[in-house]
Amino acid sequence: MGPMSSIPRLFVSLPLSAGNHIQLDDSQGKYLTRVMRLNDGAIVRLFNGKDGEWQARLELGSGKKVFVVPDEQTRQQVAAPDLTLLFAPLKKTRTDFVVEKACELGVQHIQPVMTERTQSSRVRSDRLQSVVIEAAEQTERMDVPVVADDVPLLKALDAWDPSRPLYYCDEAGEAHPMAQTLAETEYGPAGILIGPEGGFSEQERAKIRSLPFVVPVTLGPRILRAETAAVAALTLWQSMVGDWRERPYLPDTRIA
Structure with a gap:
């Protein structure tokens, strides 16, 4: 496992690009804030199976809304064997x-x-x-x-x-x-x-x-x-x- 393996990694279904605010579903939001106890600004990793892997920041919105904001792509997309x-x-x-x-x-x-x-x-x-x-x-x-x-x-x-x-x-x-x-x-x-x-x-x-x-x-x-x-x-x-x-x-x- 690489040095980033301790950083939470989430699959999202939306496109990934720098600065794009992505609202997480309730289960993902609860996992990051209650289980992992991450605070506003914490670093997470995102992938969607199309746009590679991205480093992103956690943003806690109003109410129970939890967002992630991709900052930069850290790994390019790789195809799995067919x-x-x-x-x-x-x-x-x-x-x-x-x-x-x-x-x-x-x-x-x-x-x-x-x-x-x-x-x-x-x-x-x-x-x-x-x-x-x-x-x-x-x-x-x-x-x-x-x-x-x-x-x-x-x-x-x-x-x-x-x-x-x-x-x-x-x-x-x-x-x-x-x-x-x-x-x-x-x-x-x-x-x-x-x-x-x-x-x-x-x-x-x-x-x-x-x-x-x-x-x-x-x-x-x-x-x-x-x-x-x-x-x-x-x-x-x-x-x-x-x-x-x-x-x-x-x-x-x-x-x-």
């Missing part, structure tokens, strides 16, 4: 774990998919979006992944861009280890598909494996819990073809 996670929702706290760790591990899009063996009911994407925002604030990430509304698995597969490989973590079928497969792969937009507890049904597995863009892979000799598989697969992808490598995966990842 990586999508498709996963079957789990019980609430475990679904939260998956989306939080996906954010920490640099996923750009999170797509919950409903399968035949999905035990969880429909997910609230707005609540999960707040989970990833908090994770992005804490992990120095410059953008925030988008959590889509859940869709049936087959609908997600039908909508998938066939030019993007979809790495299917299949614990029951013939496949090469994921690390071996990725060792022969260059960086490019991609996706990772993680099944529900109990795995996909035979019909779902047959459909998935029939698709030309699907790349079946294994994550070792043991059956992993779904949330463990998600973390393992994302870690392998990022370390081998993503942005964990020593050199940037793109010549210039700044967004104009």
